[in-house]
Amino acid sequence: MKVELKAIHKYFGPVPANDGVTFSVEPGSLHGLLGENGAGKSTLMKVLSGVLSPDSGEILLDGRPVSFDSPARAVELGVGMLHQDPLDFPPLSVLDNFLLGSPGRWRLDRSGVRHQLLALLAPFDFQFDPDAPVSDLSLGERQQLEIVRLLWLGVRVLILDEPTTVISAQQRAKLFSALRRLTEEGKTVIFVSHKLEEVTSLCNKVTVLSHGKMTGEATMPCPTDRLVQMMFGRSITVRKRSNVDLGGPILEIDHLTVSDWRLEVKDFSLNVSAGEVIGLAGLEGSGQHLVTRVSAGLLRPKAGRIRVAHRDMTGEPYHQFLEAGVIFMPAGRLEEGLIAGMTWTEHVALVERHSPFWIDWPLTARKAARCIREFNIKAKPDTCVEELSGGNQQRTLLALIPPHPRLLLLEHPTRGLDIESTESIWGLLLDWTRSGTAIVFMSSDLDELLDRSDRILVFFGGRVRVLDARQATVEQLGEAIGGQGFK
């Protein structure tokens, strides 16, 4: 099915998210939609899939103008979208989720549908139990289920919005081969991403959006510089790891055992020196989160000892760790990091105190303005943090870190951010390591782990392997994450 979008405008308040976007996608092609965070990609695809209605502009499917009043209507006409966050019902079984949203039936033909589901799964090499609750599936498997469900509903144009943000490398490979297969069958796939390497390796053609406007189109293969130029209007230099001289021990973990309700990390030891950067790799929930949280004082170890700068901190409460200069930055920026509904200045006042009781608001606002400039954040002191883009929120979290932190524990510090934001964040982090801060960060981006760390700890089911980031290759790291080489 050929898809054409003509002069799509969509405003949120006075701000145009899409400012007259026109482009077309040929039937049977794998079309990339590339752009930095906030470029308007998701908005445009929500318009195309009936989630949002455009303020003006036209959508044509196979040359016929259409308008959708709901996502269900779009699916009926053959356009389905896989959203960034899975829109399923975790307590229900796979089969029930599959059945939900199937139009107008009173009687459920469970066994018939079960066969259809299994038949659909087989060619893609997707494997899961139709009777398991969806909450038992990984995010990647939930994505696979949603793709199969949309195909079963007769979708001929499949839109995927940043599908690789939360899935493992293996699942990504599986997803990509499934998408290639779909286009061979004549389906049209629109792949939305801010990751250059994914788009260049997967798509036939790429459309680039920037600030709500189309800034270029290219047929693959195309040099990466040209795409970056289209995305940002300039080229970006990537700063690699700086070779900092390591100092004394900052974090010493001795024969530690820590667990939550489903996983245990046993007899784990680690020494991190001042200026060192440690990457934590592994599938989501393989034990990395236990190590970051126990090092921040948020979890109590069952056995073993933790020392921060020679001081025994085992069993101390979180605020003692905070005072010792251990800073924990969670993955959920607005869930656990910042406070939605509070302004930039108010955040500054929360983390630093100038007097015992009264807040000097003018002074705090000046301090906020200075921080905003220093960290290159697009905000004003009275901007509420939830209005900021992801990259600016992440920089805000960094800006709120008290001076001279000893140890930074970062969970996915650049998840969902474009190259420009990622570079600026790593620039700030590397400046800190030069003044002796140790960094332990979690990531699912293999290149980031290899480029930024000194050592990589790979977690698999609670067990740990250490890789030297300067020697290891992407393949070795990927295999280790998949469980190879663990005793």
Added chain:
Amino acid sequence: MEAKASNKGRTGLSFKMTPLLLRIIALLGAVLLSGAALLIIGASPLDAFGLILSGAFGSPSRLAYVMTAWVPVLLCSAGLLVTFAAGLWNIGIEGQVVMGAVFATGVMQCLQPVLPPSAVLILAALAGILGGVLWGISAGALRLYGNVNEIFGGLGLNFIAGSLTVYLILGPWKRPGIGSTSGTLPFPPSLWLPAFKGFHVSPVEVLLGLGAMGLIAALLRGTYLGLQFKAVGKNQRSAFLMGVPIGRRMLLAFALCGGLAGLAGWVLIVGTSARHNLFPLISSGYGFLAILVVLLANLSALWSVPISLFFAALAMGSLQLPLQRQLDSSLGGVIQGMLVLSVLITQGLQSRFFRRGGR
């Protein structure tokens, strides 16, 4: 939701044009709906509204009544601004008012024979505050350590406070001779708050009420403590990770609110137009009324002042309805309810139609 919160700004004192307009529309809607209710029972709306107005402001003594009803609502509203800022629904405020009255009565009964009246009054006020604080902290501790939602914990504590008053009135503190639910033996005028001659209002009460509101407004607007309450209310998890001691802040919010509610309980015993004794249901719903006041004021201290005065006037003014027209005085409550509902509906519609879109 978020858009509304950000419009409110740091101080919570500013109203933008659109919300103000919406409130006026809500007020008109409430008047029309109440008028319709009056027409249905066959009364003239204009006549009834006129009676309420003259009942509230018609003479100095009526105005005095309004002022004395105003003060407890004002005190409770000030306290609730703190708990709402900390994201807590202090439904237990009624019980906190009752316990303030109970503690104040107890101290006055004990010390009345031995100390001069002014000392008794001051000690009773402190005891009232203590009673409210204890009851407030109980709700907070149930939430914090027992994982009991503060709404249910507060409701339970309200029942206990109510039953305790009845027990005291019919048991240990009963009037000489026979115990009666009409209450304990009234205190002598020496233990009443001093009032103006001819205008039966004590400047002490009004100053206490307005002063408490001013202090709370300053606390929430200008102090680290106030900011921490707000942080706890908006996102406990983030506030904790930023180093705010969230458990202690929640308990402190309950203690502050309970203390002000307890002070309101003391006013209900010693206030100029009070009955000067402890009787069942002494809190008279003032705590719940204050919840409505604070919600209507959209958590603004400045707006809580006129809105609580308006509600006090409505409550006192509608007492004229049964006296002069054989209409039930609960019509005041009907008007009040209509008003709250229409304001909440306009707020709901506002957040539905004027919210900012995300990408």
